[in-house]
Amino acid sequence: MESVPEVLSEQRSNLPAGPAAIQVEDLSTGYQDDPVLEHVQLSVAPGSLVGLIGPNGSGKSTLFKTMTGLQPPWQGRVLINGQPGRPGPEVAYVPQTETVDWSFPVTVGQVVMMGRYPRLGFLRWPRKPDHKIVDHALEMVGMGGFKSRQIGQLSGGQRQRVFLARALAQEPSILLLDEPVSGVDATTQHQIFELLDHLCKDGVTTIVASHDLSCVAQRFDQVLLLNRTVHGFGPPEDVLTQDLLNRTFQSHLLLLRLGNRTFVVEDPDHFHHD
Amino acid sequence: MIDWLMEPLGYTFLLRGFVAAIMIGVICAVVGTFVVLKGMAFIGDALAHIAFTGIVVAFLAGFSFYIGALIAAVLAALGIGAVSQRTGISTDTSIGIFFSGIFAAGIVLMSLGIQTYTIDLFSYLFGDILSVRRDDLISIMILGGIVLGIILIFYKELLFVSFDPVVAESAGLPARKLQMLLLILLSVTVVVSVQAVGVVLVVAMIVTPSATAYLLTDRFGVMMALGALFGAMSAVGGFYVSYYADVPSGGAIVLVATLLFAIVAIIGPKRRNFWKLATVSPEPSQHQHPA
Ligand SMILES: Nc1ncnc2c1ncn2[C@@H]1O[C@H](COP(=O)(O)OP(=O)(O)O)[C@@H](O)[C@H]1O
Ligand SMILES: [Mg+2]
Numbered sequence: 409m410e411s412v413p414e415v416l417s418e419q420r421s422n423l424p425a426g427p428a429a430i431q432v433e434d435l436s437t438g439y440q441d442d443p444v445l446e447h448v449q450l451s452v453a454p455g456s457l458v459g460l461i462g463p464n465g466s467g468k469s470t471l472f473k474t475m476t477g478l479q480p481p482w483q484g485r486v487l488i489n490g491q492p493g494r495p496g497p498e499v500a501y502v503p504q505t506e507t508v509d510w511s512f513p514v515t516v517g518q519v520v521m522m523g524r525y526p527r528l529g530f531l532r533w534p535r536k537p538d539h540k541i542v543d544h545a546l547e548m549v550g551m552g553g554f555k556s557r558q559i560g561q562l563s564g565g566q567r568q569r570v571f572l573a574r575a576l577a578q579e580p581s582i583l584l585l586d587e588p589v590s591g592v593d594a595t596t597q598h599q600i601f602e603l604l605d606h607l608c609k610d611g612v613t614t615i616v617a618s619h620d621l622s623c624v625a626q627r628f629d630q631v632l633l634l635n636r637t638v639h640g641f642g643p644p645e646d647v648l649t650q651d652l653l654n655r656t657f658q659s660h661l662l663l664l665r666l667g668n669r670t671f672v673v674e675d676p677d678h679f680h681h682d
Numbered sequence: 683m684i685d686w687l688m689e690p691l692g693y694t695f696l697l698r699g700f701v702a703a704i705m706i707g708v709i710c711a712v713v714g715t716f717v718v719l720k721g722m723a724f725i726g727d728a729l730a731h732i733a734f735t736g737i738v739v740a741f742l743a744g745f746s747f748y749i750g751a752l753i754a755a756v757l758a759a760l761g762i763g764a765v766s767q768r769t770g771i772s773t774d775t776s777i778g779i780f781f782s783g784i785f786a787a788g789i790v791l792m793s794l795g796i797q798t799y800t801i802d803l804f805s806y807l808f809g810d811i812l813s814v815r816r817d818d819l820i821s822i823m824i825l826g827g828i829v830l831g832i833i834l835i836f837y838k839e840l841l842f843v844s845f846d847p848v849v850a851e852s853a854g855l856p857a858r859k860l861q862m863l864l865l866i867l868l869s870v871t872v873v874v875s876v877q878a879v880g881v882v883l884v885v886a887m888i889v890t891p892s893a894t895a896y897l898l899t900d901r902f903g904v905m906m907a908l909g910a911l912f913g914a915m916s917a918v919g920g921f922y923v924s925y926y927a928d929v930p931s932g933g934a935i936v937l938v939a940t941l942l943f944a945i946v947a948i949i950g951p952k953r954r955n956f957w958k959l960a961t962v963s964p965e966p967s968q969h970q971h972p973a
Contacts, residue, residue, distance in 0.1 A: 476852040496854035508846050512719055513900050522842045526854040531835055558900040571849075578853060 427490030429454040429582055429613035430475060434484035437474055444470045446637050448484070452615070452630075454581075457608040459624035459644075460617040462634040463657050468617040469504055471634060472584045475615075476501040489581065497526040500580035502571050504587045504617070510560035516570050517555040520545055523577030545573040548603055550596075565592040572600070576607075583607065583614040589623070601627050621653070690925045698819045699811040699878075700921055703935070706878045707891065707917030709826045711909035712833055713871040714892035715902070716844055716864055723889045724774060725762055725865070728781035729872045730884040732758040735788030737806050737876070742795045747806075748821050751876060755869035758784075763862045809880030809932025811921055818877060825874045829867050840864060841902055878917070880932035887932075890939040891916055897943075897950045912942055 432450035436443060444467045452458060462468050473479035474486055477495040486493040493499070500523070523545070524538045534542075546552045549569040554562065562570065568588055575583060583604075589597045604614050608629075615632070618624050624631055624644070631647045633640040633656040640647040640656070690696040717726055733755040740750025762777055792803050805813060814822070833840065842850040843860045851857035872884050879887045895908035920935025927934070 478848070478852050494854075495852050499852070501849060501852040503848055506846070507848065509719070512845050513896065513902050513905050514841075514845055515901065518841075518902065519845070522838075522845070522850070523853070525838045525842050525850075528838065530839065533838075574849070 426454070427487070428452055429456070429489060430615075431487035431490075432471075432475075432484070433487070435474060435481050435486060436483040437470065437479055437481050443482070444636070445474070448634075448638055450632070450638055450641060452613055454489075454613055455608050455611045456613050456630055457604055457628050458613075458615045458630045458632050459628035460615050460632045460634060461619065461621060461624055461656065462617075463619065466635040466656070468634055469586055472501060472586055472615070472617065475499060475582070475584055497523075497578040498580055499582045499584065500575035500578040501584045502568075502575050502586060502588060506567070506571060508559075510567075512559065514559055515555065516546070516551065516557050516559060516562070517542060519559055519570055520573045520577050523574040526578065541577050541579070542573075545576040546570075548576060549573045550599055565596050568592060569596070569600070572603075581612060583612055585614065585616045587617050587619070589616075589618065589620070597623075621648070687922070690922070695814075696812060696925065698816065699814045699931075700918070702814045702819050702822050703811050703878060703917035703921045703931075704914045705822055705826045706875045706887070707913030707915070707935075708910045709829050709871050709913075710875055710884075710888045711891040711895070711911075711913030712830060712906055713867055714888040714890075714913070715895070715906045715909055716840065717868060717888050718892040718896060720844055720864075722864075722868065723885055725759075725777065726868055726872060726888050727885040728762070728777050729755045729758055729869045730876065730881045731781050731785035731788075733869070733873050733876060734806060734881040735784050735791070738788045738791045738795065738803060741803065742791060748825075748873065751873040752870065754784075755873050756866055759865040759869040760862070763865045805880070805930075806876055807880050807882055808930040809876075809878050809883065809935070811878040811917075811924060811931035811935070814877060822874050822877075825870055829870055829874070832863070832867060836860065836863065878931055879935055880930065883932040883936045886936040886939065887913070887916075890936065890943050894939070894943040894946050897946050912939065916942060 428451040430450065430452040432448050435448040436446045438444040448471065460468050460471070470479060474481055475488070475493060476499050477486075477493050478501075488499055520542045521534055521538065524534055524541065528534065528538070543552070543555075546555060549572050551566060551569050551573060554566065554570075559567065559570065569592075572585070572588060575585075589600060592600065604616065604627075608614055616624075616628070625648055626644075628644060630642060631640070631644045632638065633647060633652055635656045635658070640649075640652040691700055717723055733751040736750040736752070736754025737747045738750075739754070740747045743750075758781070761780075765776060839850075839855050839860055840863075842853075843855060843857050844864075847857045847861065850860075868888075871888065875884050875887055891912035892905065892909035894912045895905045898908055899905050916939035917935050919938035920931055923929065923934035923938065924931035
């Protein structure tokens with residue numbers, strides 16, 4: 409039971425040729441002197457839609473920050489499309505909590521256009537193709553009608569969709585969404601997952617952090633269980649086992665399988681601590 | 683009325699002051715747009731006071747006041763930038779202690795030095811736009827032009843980094859360097875404006891016209907342009923008040939700017955918003971996400 413789960417090293421046979429979209433090699437990192445991630449080993453094939461699961465404080469956001477290049481590794485490395493990862497438009501990151509000032513005088517259209525800035529470069533102004541990309545990104549998240557709204561005049565879910573649109577405007581090959589569906593209604597959640605499915609078919613590698621296990625079990629072709637290190641990575645049916653979940657969450661969860669659907673609930677007989 | 687307006691402009695030295703006032707009003711508001719939105723007013727005030735000590739040292743050592751003020755303010759900006767990026771916590775107290783101490787040293791040095799030097803350092807405390815000399819105007823134009831040029835070059839990037847530094851950095855923009863650049867631009871702006879409005883009121887010249895513009899628009903570029911307009915109007919209005927009422931130009935200019943703000947705040951469309959901005963006051967470094 410204490411051995412590394414075999415799904416970790418399992419490669420799927422239909423894996424496309426060429427380098428992994430994201431390759432994490434023996435990564436350890438943390439803040440000040442406290443390690444948060446230790447010996448994380450991971451290889452994500454291009455076009456995967458991965459659900460990243462772990463309890464609060466398990467290091468999901470930290471893993472994203474190392475993948476974007478915001479958080480330097482203490483040990484090991486992250487390769488993005490075969491190259492050492494550093495901040496850039498290839499990897500689009502939508503943080504868990506936007507710390508922006510909502511009274512800032514920018515419109516929805518301007519915020520999404522910011523996603524174009526790194527690709528434009530200094531002294532180059534947005535042109536017609538950029539405006540088209542922005543419009544398209546807003547359409548994809550269902551915010552087409554809100555382009556000239558000031559950013560503060562939106563609901564929480566609408567703001568999150570605008571930041572998703574900004575990430576799409578970067579035209580990334582990798583998309584990292586940190587708990588994007590918290591605080592979003594069921595319809596919007598459904599739309600976002602439709603959109604993610606669509607993006608993956610276009611070859612965009614997407615990792616979505618979530619602590620909604622039932623949602624992950626149904627929506628993702630691969631699940632990554634994280635708590636300090638990788639506890640499991642592979643198709644939901646292989647990874648979402650009682651044993652691996654309890655190890656990841658250090659608590660007791662019940663797996664319910666109804667037909668081909670999987671539900672995860674807390675075991676009412678055990679005290680759950682986050 | 684026309685005669686009244688044209689009279690001071692007939693004198694070359696006053697015309698110089700008039701042109702300098704407009705230039706300073708514009709630069710202050712353009713830089714002030716970032717200062718207002720990022721809650722950097724306190725840093726601007728600190729830089730102005732530190733610049734004053736640089737001016738005193740320049741006089742005592744016998745070199746150009748611009749060089750003294752620039753060195754002092756830019757060094758202080760780099761120091762403040764390093765401290766606030768490293769800790770990520772509120773650095774107001776350490777900045778406050780640091781700048782007051784340096785300003786105090788400037789005041790003491792001024793009192794000691796003023797017996798042997800006839801030049802009135804008092805005018806750098808409260809501003810004297812009517813005493814702008816030819817080479818002062820040239821310095822204002824060159825330094826102001828550089829500040830405006832750099833903001834034009836990095837306009838998009840400064841906007842992105844000001845709005846959302848974390849995502850801007852993750853998308854590949856040099857966020858920390860741009861934030862440092864903003865501090866340096868602020869320090870140059872302070873130095874350029876000190877002669878016109880004085881150390882004590884420089885921060886008002888930077889913040890008030892932009893804050894007035896903020897009340898009128900939801901768009902960043904419009905805020906900057908309107909701010910520049912209000913800044914120029916305040917500077918010109920203050921210029922005439924200073925000339926006819928024979929009061930320090932800093933007080934006159936800032937009084938006009940404050941009046942403009944009061945008028946817009948009372949009759950303008952989004953009164954409440956400003957107070958929200960004033961109380962939220964976002965921190966410049968935002969590298970922590972609550973888990
Ligand atoms: N900026 C930071 N400074 C110090 N500690 C941090 C910082 N960000 C996160 N942590 C700590 O690192 C651990 C992992 O956090 P995080 O990656 O945000 O986890 P998750 O996203 O899974 O909730 C937590 O214990 C958290 O308190
Ligand atoms: Mg998190």
